[in-house]
Amino acid sequence: ERYAQLTPSLDITASKKHFAIISYQGIFQGKEMAQLKSDNEMINLSSPQSIEGFAEGIMGMTPGTTKEVTVTFPKEFPRKEIAGQPVTFRVKLNELKEKKMPALDDEFAKDFGLNTLDELKGKIRESLQQAHDKGVEADIERQIEDHLLQEHVIPVPPTLVNMQTEYLFERAFHNAKVPEDKREELKKELNEKYRIQAERQVRLSYIVGGLAKQENLHATIEDWKGEMERELANYADKSDDVKKYFDENQSRILSRITEEKVMKFLRENAKIKEVKE
Numbered sequence: 001e002r003y004a005q006l007t008p009s010l011d012i013t014a015s016k017k018h019f020a021i022i023s024y025q026g027i028f029q030g031k032e033m034a035q036l037k038s039d040n041e042m043i044n045l046s047s048p049q050s051i052e053g054f055a056e057g058i059m060g061m062t063p064g065t066t067k068e069v070t071v072t073f074p075k076e077f078p079r080k081e082i083a084g085q086p087v088t089f090r091v092k093l094n095e096l097k098e099k100k101m102p103a104l105d106d107e108f109a110k111d112f113g114l115n116t117l118d119e120l121k122g123k124i125r126e127s128l129q130q131a132h133d134k135g136v137e138a139d140i141e142r143q144i145e146d147h148l149l150q151e152h153v154i155p156v157p158p159t160l161v162n163m164q165t166e167y168l169f170e171r172a173f174h175n176a177k178v179p180e181d182k183r184e185e186l187k188k189e190l191n192e193k194y195r196i197q198a199e200r201q202v203r204l205s206y207i208v209g210g211l212a213k214q215e216n217l218h219a220t221i222e223d224w225k226g227e228m229e230r231e232l233a234n235y236a237d238k239s240d241d242v243k244k245y246f247d248e249n250q251s252r253i254l255s256r257i258t259e260e261k262v263m264k265f266l267r268e269n270a271k272i273k274e275v276k277e
Helices: 054-058 106-110 117-151 158-176 180-215 221-234 236-248 250-269
Strands: 005-008 018-028 031-044 066-072 086-100
Touching: 031 054, 031 086, 054 066, 054 086, 106 117, 117 180, 117 250, 158 180, 180 250, 221 236, 221 250, 236 250
Parallel strands: none
Antiparallel strands: 005 086, 018 031, 018 086, 066 086
8 A cells, every 4th residue: 555656547446446636625604715715626536525425526527527525524624614614615626646556566565675475474464463462561550550540549730740741731832843833722622631631641650650669670871872872873873962952851751751660660570461352
C-alpha cells in the first residue's frame, strides 16, 4: 500500500475504488464561502470523510462534469455558524485516479536492500512482533499504574495539577501546530479531560517518587549523561541540538529515567498472570 502509485483511470464514472481530483465551492444560505473553496483537491472515495455524504455525492460523476452536493455539517464542527447546518457544494470532477499496487516479488524486496521477498516478509513479521511486544509491555505498565492509583489514594496540590495540565496543553498544541487564536477555546472544551490526565500523572509521580526513595532507584547524573551519549551517537550531525535539549530538560529527563527504573522494578517483582485472549 505504501509504495502503490496513483495512475489515471480509464473509467468514465466515479466509484469507491477511485481517487477523485475535484474543485469545489461551498454555498451557505445562498452565499459562497471563501473558507469552503478548493481547487484540484484529491479525495479518496473509499475512505470515510469528515463531512458525511460528500464522497457519496461524487459517486457516478464523469470527469469534466459539475454537480451540486448538499450535506449537513456535524454539530461539533469548529465553525459554529455552519455546525449542524446544510451546506451545498458546487463540485467539478476534474480527474479520476486509481491505485496501482507494485508486484510482490524479489525485485520489490530489492528496493528495501534485501535479496528476496521471503526476506522482506521476515523483516515485516519481526517488526510486527516487536510492535506487539511493546503494546503488551505498555498494557502491563498501565495495569500496574492503575493498581498503584487504586491502592494509594492521596491528595495532590492543585497548583501542581494546574501546571501539569498547562504542560499537556502546550505539548499537544505544539505537536498539532494549533494556531494561537484557537488555543483558549480548545482549552475550555478539553480542560476536564486534560485535568483528569494531569491529576493522574501528578499522583503517579508522588507514588513513583516514594518507591524510588524506598528502593534507592532515583536516576543519577551518570544515568542522564549515559542517555545523552546514546542520543549523540544516534544523531551525531545534530550534537549541539541534542546537548541543548538535554541541558534544558535535565529535570524532566531524570524524572523519566527514575520512572522507568521504578516500572522495571515493579514488573520484575509483580505477579503477572497470562490469560488467553
